[in-house]
Amino acid sequence: MTTIPQPVIAQTALRKSPDAVDPVYRQIRDLVYKVSGIYKAEEKLYLLADGCARRMKQLNVRTPREYWDHLTAAPARDAELRELLNEVTIGETCLFRSQPQLDALRKVILPELVTEKTKQITKRLRIWSAGCSTGEESYTLAMSMLEESDRLLKGWTIEILATDLNDRSVETAKAGVYGDYALRNTSDLYKRKYFSTVDEKKLLVRPEVKKLITFSRLNLQDDSKMLFMKGMDLIFCCNVLIYFDGISKSKVISHFYSNLSFGGYFFLGTSESLMKLNEQFHLVHFPGTIAYWKPSLSSGKL
């Protein structure tokens, strides 16, 4: 994933009136879902429309209908879809992006994993942030784990692996310096607890958070390297697979399945779907979020 540019949140008239949405945007929404698994809900169609508008301006295209032709007619359609996906996922990255995911993690999954794994000799949890971009998700996970370190995870070793294809993203992630926009969902309590001040606009992640994470460069399509990422309890891969074609996506997902320990969970982005690309994972619902589960040996569901 490339470094995320600062978003431009355009104010459009579409925001509150779904009736005003050109029906072509619903067609585009369905196409985007079919190709990438990203679903833009009706109330968020304006974000899709905004993304399209920016692309249309670039291409000097005047109507959504005309833009639809760009998205569907060869030879440039794949490239254009990629551009559009870039546009619609812009600005989604921030710390503590999905509270329902974090709630599921802390309230349901961790207690379950801890019970399952207590029988094992080493009390260790391995988490992988695959396609970590500039590190927001990785640090969020680390802070969430630290919150449990005196309770549920007392005496446990936490290892977070954070990988990305893009070297520059990995370097930015390692630095751990964030501004207001990335911190818009971070509570003041967490800011005080887990960050130090760089200047009036930037905060730096504290060393005790950083030390839980190992950042490195990894190509998810590098089969030989993927084979080494074993023994994960949780894998997060948000808005990364959307850029892969069907075959590569299936392959990466099979790797993820093998990389997970039994009883482990795989998370995608909040409005992202695996569709029907993998038959081994169990689709499971938690309040407000979904995940994919590799059944534990004791569950009898393998």
Add this chain to the structure above:
Amino acid sequence: MTTSLTATIRDRVQRIETMPGIPAVFLPLLKLLSHSVEEVKLDEVVRLVSYDGTIAAQCLCVAGSPLFGLAQPPKSIKAAVISLGLRRVETILLTCCLGQAFPAKKWALDPAVFWRHSLGCALVCRKFSERLAAADTEKAYMAGLLHDIGFMVNCLAFSQDFALAMERASQEGIPLDEAERATMGFTHCETGQALAEKWKLADDIVEVIAHHHAIEHSQKAQPLVALVHLSDLLCRMRGLGYGYYERHKVDLIADPAWAILLKQHRDLEAMDLVLFTFELDEAVEEIHALVATVFGSAPALART
């Protein structure tokens, strides 16, 4: 459950004369709805509704919600029937009648939360059954709407015990029926069944009310019960639950109910459950709005 407990439930349900707030046209309307659609005459429905201006007005308002398929509220019940069909208008009327049952005093289960769950489940049941060939979509809606009426009985006739169950459920994050069984020894399924039998609801609806947490006990309507069971779970996972965080994961496809439904409807196999979930999310805001504007504004009058 012991015989004496069953007798206690029946006795208390008998003593609920009419649900407070439920309009007088509700039971006659229910009776009409238990007939097959060919036998019900439009005039009869219109005549019944004309006795209650509030219900008629609310029905038009609900019919004009995007959730029910019309862009504008229709001008009259007749016009609504022409656009939406008699069956759908009947289910809307039923929704409005039940929606009036807002209590004067506070329930252990917040009525707005209860109605959101019931309306949400009704809509999910309908949407779900639309994906399945040869399923009766309006019946599915009605089943979803009524599946939890036992909670109304609990709030009215077992209020103290039920309040304890509710408190335990929210504190421990466990399913409400589990908490009911642990604290009261019975659940909304039994109390709902007693009320449904008193109201002489159709057999399949009674089965839904009685067995939506234990499908294996359903004898005559397993696919419908399974459909409601799954829709209920999905609603609880997508912000249309009972107002507290349920600390468990739900695996709908591994649920026995899914297998039961699949046996009857092979088309279920092709369903994209994640997309279905995302589409449900789109309706959630609308459901909140509908409950707030229509049911929230209903006068909390006891008409016993």
